[in-house]
Amino acid sequence: MNLIIKGVLVMVMLVLNPHFAFANVKDEAQIKTIVESVGTLADTNNYESLEKLYAPEIQVDYRSLSGGDIELKSPRALMTQWASVLPGFDVTRHEISDIKVSANGVTATATASVVADHYVGSLFWQVRGKYTYRFVKDAAIWLITAHKFELLEESGTRDVFAVAVENAKQNPPNYLIRHNSQKTVSKFVEAIEDQHPASIAGLLSDDGAIFESTHLATINKKIGKTKITIDYMRNARNVGKNRMIYTMKDPNLILIETRSKLEESHLEKKAANCFVALIHLENDKVKMIREYS
Template identity: 45%
Template structure:
C-alpha cells in the first residue's frame, strides 16, 4: 500500500521547528512558514520551496520544506500573492510574472535571516512553479542552485497541444481579456470530482481529503489566469541558467516533453533523478518513498562538495560528449590507462585501454548513426581523498534510418585525482534491458567511415599518429607479424622511387609478411628517428619525415637514409596504404648495389 506523507506523518517531526513569517513583495504582505532543525545553532543552508499551480504553502511546499528541514536545512514555504493567507487584490490568478517576483522577494527575505547561510541558498520548484523558480534562480545572484520536481515547463506552442489547440486556447485567452476589461472575473472551482468546468476535473491529490484537499486549500481558479498562463514561456530561462540544477521526474509525469525540451536548451551542470512511467505527477507531491528520494537528491545536490560536483559533471559529460561527437574533449575525462568492462553487453573480458584507443573505437561507429542519446541520470558519488567511486543509470538509444537499438543499465566508475584533476580509471557497464536490433551497427560503421566531425578529427589524427609510432617501434624490434597486423587485410606498401633495384611494394598481409620477412636475417639493429609527424586535413592521412639507421648483419656496415612517407588509415585505424619515399642512390650505396642501379638506369 502506498504511504502518503502529510504534515502529521513526516520522519522525525520532533527534529523540525516551525515559525510563521511574513515579508513584503511589491507592496503586498506574503505569509510563510519557516521549517528548520529544532536544534539549529547558527546559520544553515537554506531552500525556498514552491508548489504546483493553485496550491498553498500547507500542501506539497510544506511537505518538502519539512523533509528538507529534517535533513538540516532552513526551508521556506509561502503563499503567493493573492493565494492562501497572503494579501493581494487579484485573487486566485496563476500569473507567472507575479509569482516569479514573489520568489525573488522571498529570496531577499531569506538572505536577511541570521539562521540562513546566504551563500548556500537554493530554490526548489514543484510542478508549475518549476518555471517560476528556474527564472528566479537564473536571474538572482543570491540563489546558487536549482531543483525541479515533476516540472511542468511549457511554452505557448506546448500549451496549445495541451489545452485543445489554437482555437480553444484563443477562446480561453479572450475570456481572460474580457474578464480583465469588465472587472468581473469568474472564479471557478479549481479541482472537483463532480464539476466538469473545474480546470482539474477528477484530478487526484487535489480532490482527496487525506491528501491535497485540506482546509487551507483555496481550491479556486480565476479565469484571469488563462492569458498569463497560456502565453507563458517557461523554457527561455534555460538559455541563461548557469547554476547547478537537479531535475526529478518520470516518464509518467504530466509533461515529460516540457522537461526534455528544457534540458536540451540548458548549458549547465544537470543532475537527474528519473523514475519510470508507473510514477505519476501526483506521486511526487506526497508519496513517501518518492518524496524521500527527491529530498535526499536535493540535499546531495545542494551540499555536494566541489569534488563530488566535479565527478558528477564528468560522469554525466560522458554521454553528452559522445552524442555530440566531441571525442577529443571526451578523451580528456579518462586516465592515461583505464579499465573498460562491457562484458555484460558483448561477452568480451574487461581490458585496459588508453583514451585514444577507446575514442578510436567510438568515433568509428557513433557518428554514423542519425542520432544517439546516452542519458545518464541518478549519479551517486562517494569520494574520499584522491579516490572516488560513482554509479549512474543510463539509457542509450541509437537511431539509423528505420532501425533502432536501445540498452539500459548502469555504469560503475572508479576515479582518481591527479594534479588536481579527476580522471576515470575504471568504467563498467551492467546491462539490464535491451530492445531493438544490434544490426544497426553495420550501417552505422559504414556511415561513420564517410564522416569526420570537428569534434573527433583530432582524436582520429592522434590515434593514427600513435599507430605510426608503433609501426616504427615494431620494425626496430623486428617483430614482423605484429608489424603486419597494423595493416588492413588488403593494405599495401608502395615504393614509388626504387631505381629499378628495390621492390616496388606489396599488397595484402601475406605479401607484406613475405616482403619484410628477410629483416631479421639481414639486420642486427634498426633505428628510426621521426623528425616530423603531421596529420593532413583528412585525419586518416598522416605524413611523416624520418631518418633510418640500419646495422647490417654481423656488423658489416651501417646503412643510413632519409625518408618521406604517407600513411592512409581506414575507420578502424588500420593502415590501408603506406608510401615509402627514399633516395635509391643512397640505398644502393648502403647495400652495395650501386653497380646494379647504374646498369638499371
C-alpha cells in the same frame, strides 16, 4: 540516535575545517561534469577529448550487455573500439541523470542512470541502465580508472550494430585516420633507419608518390615509389630512434622530427642530425614527403 550522532560529527568537521567541505564540493562538481561529458563527447564523436578523461589503464565492464569478461584497456584502445562503431550511427544520444558521487581524498566513485538512443537508417535501439565509474585524482585532475555498465532494459533491435560498423568502416572518423597515419609514418621511418627497401616501397603509394627535399634552396624531387626507395637507399638518413610525431588538423598529414648523433670519425667529433619531414598519406600509404634541413 546513531544518525543524530553522525550528523553532529559531520557538522563539527565542517565547522573545524570548512576547506575540506569546499574541496569536496569542487571534486563532486568536476566528477559530475566528467560523467556527463562521457556521453556528450561520444555522441559528438570527439574521441580526442574523450580519451583525456581516462587514466592510462581502465577496467571496462560491459558483461551485462554483451557478455565476455572484464577487460583492461588503454584509453586509445577503448576509443578505437568506440570510434569503430559509434560514428556509423546517424544519431546517438546518451541521456545521463541521477549522478551520485562519493569522493574520498584521491579516489572517488560515481553512479548515474543512462538512457542511450541509437538511430541508423530505419533502425532504432534504446538501452536503459546504470553506469558506475571509479576515479583517481592525478595532479588535481580526476581520471576514470573503471567504467561499468549494468543493463536494465532495452528495446528496438541490435541489428543497428552491424549497419553502424559497416558505415564506420566505409567512412572512418578523423580519430582513426589520424592514429593510422601515425602508425604508418612510424613504420616508414623505421624502414628508412633499418635500410629495408621492401618495407620502404611497401609503405609508399602506388599512385605517383612524390618526394621533395629542400636543402640550401636546392630542391631535389623524385616521383614514383621505385625512385624514392632508391634515393633513400643511396642517401641514407640517420633519422634516429628519438622521434617526435606531430598530428595535424588534417588527419592525413603528419609532421615528424627526429634528432640523433652522427659519428664522424674522420673529424673525431659528434654532430647532431635533425630530420624533419611533412608527410601526406592516402589510404594508409605515404603519398608525398617533404623533407626540410
